[in-house]
Amino acid sequence: MRGVGIEVNEEKVGRTMEVDEKSVSGTRFCLLLSPDRMRGSLCLRLERFRPRLGSLPGRRQRVCAQRRSPRARRETSPARWRLKRMSPSPAVVVLALLLAQHPSADTLRVPLDYTSIQEAIVAADDGDTVLVWPGTYNERVDFLGKAVAVVGREGAQVTVIDGGGSGPVVTFGSAEPPGARLEGFTVMNGNYNVQLRGGGILCSAGATPVLIHNIVSDNVANYSGGGIACLGSSPFIIANTIVRNRARPFGAIGDGLGGGIACDGGAPTIVANVIEENIAGGTGLSGGGGIACYGGSHPRIDNNAIRHNVAWSTYGLAWGGGVFCTDASHPNITGNSLLENHVQSQTVEEGGAIYCFDSSSPLIRENAIRGHTSGSGGAVHTSNGSEPTLVLNNIEGNDPYGLVNDEPGVTLCAVNNWWGAVSGPYHPETNPGGDGDPVSDGVAFAPWLASAERLVFVRGWPEACRVRQGGDLRVELAVFNRMPGFQRFWFVTSVDLPGGASFGPLAGPTPLMLLPDGMMSGILGHAIPPDAPTGLWTYHASIGIPPHDTLDHAQFDFEVTAAVQRLLRSRSLDCLFPSP
Known part of the structure; x- marks a missing residue:
């Protein structure tokens, strides 16, 4: 499985925004992305999946965004990463x-x-x-x-x-x-x-x-x-x-x-x-x-x-x-x-x-x-x-x-699970010292995890499986935190071209943070060059912790067709969700 690793250029500087929790929930923002050949903007929606686990109203959380290096500011415009409300819907x-x-x-x-x-x-x-x-x-x-x-x-x-x-x-x-x-x-x-x-x-x-x-x-x-x-x-x-x-x-x-x-x-x-x-x-x-x-x-x-x-x-x-x-x-x-x-x-x-x-x-x-x-x-x-x-x-x-x-x-078979305690699940005969959730007879639970599995996931799918040369590829990406605590991570995307060559990163690495039991989703747009090679492309999205800790990776295939080719609206979603 190919994809761009989570690597951070030393010249890139992280910037932190303070955002009131009540103003973040259900709100959409746009993050302007790299103006390379495949340009785009990432529109983020932050949602609280489980308000009961949150803090008191008004508690301040942190949402991270990245800005460009000084050299990038000289070469491109806009000069730095900016957040704005998404439009259109x-x-x-x-x-x-x-x-x-x-x-x-x-x-x-x-x-x-x-x-x-x-x-x-x-x-x-x-x-x-x-x-x-x-x-x-x-x-x-x-x-x-x-x-x-x-x-x-x-x-x-x-x-x-x-x-x-x-x-x-x-x-x-x-x-x-x-x-x-x-x-x-x-x-x-x-x-x-x-x-x-x-x-x-x-x-x-x-x-x-x-x-x-x-x-x-x-x-x-x-x-x-x-x-x-x-x-x-x-x-x-x-x-x-x-x-x-x-x-x-x-x-x-x-x-x-x-x-x-x-x-x-x-x-x-x-x-x-x-x-x-x-x-x-x-x-x-x-x-x-x-x-x-x-x-x-x-x-x-x-x-x-x-x-x-x-x-x-x-x-x-x-x-x-x-x-x-x-x-x-x-x-x-x-x-x-x-x-x-x-x-x-x-x-x-x-x-x-x-x-x-x-x-x-x-x-x-x-x-x-x-x-x-x-x-x-x-x-x-x-x-x-x-x-x-x-x-x-x-x-x-x-x-x-x-x-x-x-x-x-x-x-x-219930091995390699976290049961809420380092000592594993409680069973009166096979693990009487376990302080985790009890299990019945007939369960093979050893070995178990000594700490909670870090359940942070990324999923992505295109809004169409075919794009013409010179057209726009729009990708919906969602990142999920299945943990009871805040999770920081970096986000990056890339593509594999027909023939195997890779191009990227398209977006990122960008530092972000997820709320407990929360998710972040948005639409990422890329302009396909008019002279882009036709055929089957593979899109990659990865999240992780620099320099080499990849938490999850998602990919899908899409087809780039000739600009003069008429596209039929077959809308097959085989490219969106291949069999796991």
Whole structure:
């Protein structure tokens, strides 16, 4: 795996800005980057993932930015690094890029040209963009199998689709391809009052749409998928906020699965979302307050904040407050914050963070699993033929157990994890001196980590997988801190050209700092030279501590095409999230 190391030129000087915490949260800034051949600006959004762990209001934090060396100031302009508010909004940037790359595509404006979003979709052809002005649109939207991008012009905070409680708010039910895109909306008030699934967004029949930068909130589904239901489909669910949704039983007696997201078959990609305060509740089995995986699904659950979700049952089973895996499902659960999820029932309540049941064996790697409660089980609980693998996780502060194995004759692999204490997890026979989270019988936990794994990650994806010579490559980058303390790091990007030559650094090294359990994201723009070589390029983003300590590295491929070549809006996202 190639990439630029974290190295700092002695001439470059760090500068520190004092920023009041309340003014930072949810704020966007722009950092002007190197004016070399591939120029750009990095727009940063700082968010508090978990205010309960923060300090008192008004406490001053530090955000670091870099300025140029004296020689660079003589040669280039502007003279130093500057911070300013980002303009235009991300949705406008996305639209500008799409129009630049697809001159033959039409833009249908709502409400300027069409009175409703659905009316514009009916009139649209594959490759068109439906651009929606701010406002509340009281309607339900069906993409009708079309590869259409529906974009909120000013973003999700001010552009709302209200379903009126009459069914799923947005439907992808006709094998929509990745060219179908929903971006920049609040999707709310969906309520499926029949025995089907999907309150806010319903994806079915093999659909693979892109759902990005939306707020999916306050939706209800009978049975499963209060926020989003993926039924035999594989959508790309990227950088959304999925909050206060509920999956409840159909009728007086029944199950509730996947308050935030339900995956029934398929392979959804669930990356960089905030999934919080969702509820899976019923009178029978309730599982997956945040996410439920069943029907043989194998989703990628990567770098999400899954917190404060609840699975509860009045008389039955409450399993998996954060994530529930059953029915031979095998998700890849990597790099997430699972924080303070909960299960509650009058009978059985197990798996505050994750419950694995019925031959479901996920890989659980590099997650922060903290602060979970369950009446009789562990933060991670497994039974009935399930054999998850746990490695390089920080498992601490859970009650009453960190990990419970209820499968007789099976030994779980849970080595190289941090259990909250140097002495390792507590087990009355095999490690009675352990002061960390307790584990049950049937757990192979040695060796364990003597200190917490440093869980700091970078993820990146382009807004299009093809760029023409002379065009703009726009990359969304996100850095995640899964630790309870502040994390300082440096950031740098580069590219590999066709043929293997490397070019960079494009941006950085730039010093930054993340809040506890926080993230930083933004859009980095690069101008592709008119004479750039055509073919497959590889983009690298690395974070670390100088000179040689690389914390994480992300990469993706994109294609540079000839300036005269017409680009089709296939929008395949294979380049965005290759298999881990």
